[in-house]
Amino acid sequence: MIKSELVQRMAARNPHLYQRDIENIIDAILGEIADALARGERVELRGFGAFSTKQRQARTGRNPRTGDKVPVTEKLAPFFKTGKELRERLNRSSVEHA
Numbered sequence: 001m002i003k004s005e006l007v008q009r010m011a012a013r014n015p016h017l018y019q020r021d022i023e024n025i026i027d028a029i030l031g032e033i034a035d036a037l038a039r040g041e042r043v044e045l046r047g048f049g050a051f052s053t054k055q056r057q058a059r060t061g062r063n064p065r066t067g068d069k070v071p072v073t074e075k076l077a078p079f080f081k082t083g084k085e086l087r088e089r090l091n092r093s094s095v096e097h098a
Helices: 003-013 019-038 084-097
Strands: 043-045 049-056 059-062 069-072 075-082
Touching: 003 019, 019 043, 019 049, 075 084
Parallel strands: none
Antiparallel strands: 043 049, 049 075, 059 069
16 A cells, blocks of 8 residues: 555545545654654554664675675664554454465
8 A cells, every 4th residue: 555545545534534634644644753763763653563773784785787796884774563463463364364
C-alpha cells in the first residue's frame, strides 16, 4: 500500500473528514517519526511496533556495474521492529488461510 491508498482508505472510513485533512494528518505523523529518528530518538507505537536507527559500520562495497571496490562510509539506517500485537495478528491470519 502506498501513502495515497492509505489516505483514500482513511477517508472512506471517516467520511466526516476532508481527504486533504487526512493527508495532512498522515504527513504530520510520518514527519514526526522521521524528525524523531533524525534526532536519534526511538518512536514506539504500542501494539504496532518501534522505529529506531541502527549504526552501520564503514565497509568496502562493490560497484555492481564495474566490480570495482568502493569505500562505504559509516551511517545510520532506519530500523523497524514489529510489536507483539501486530506480530500475533499477522501470524493468526496466516494460520486461518492455511
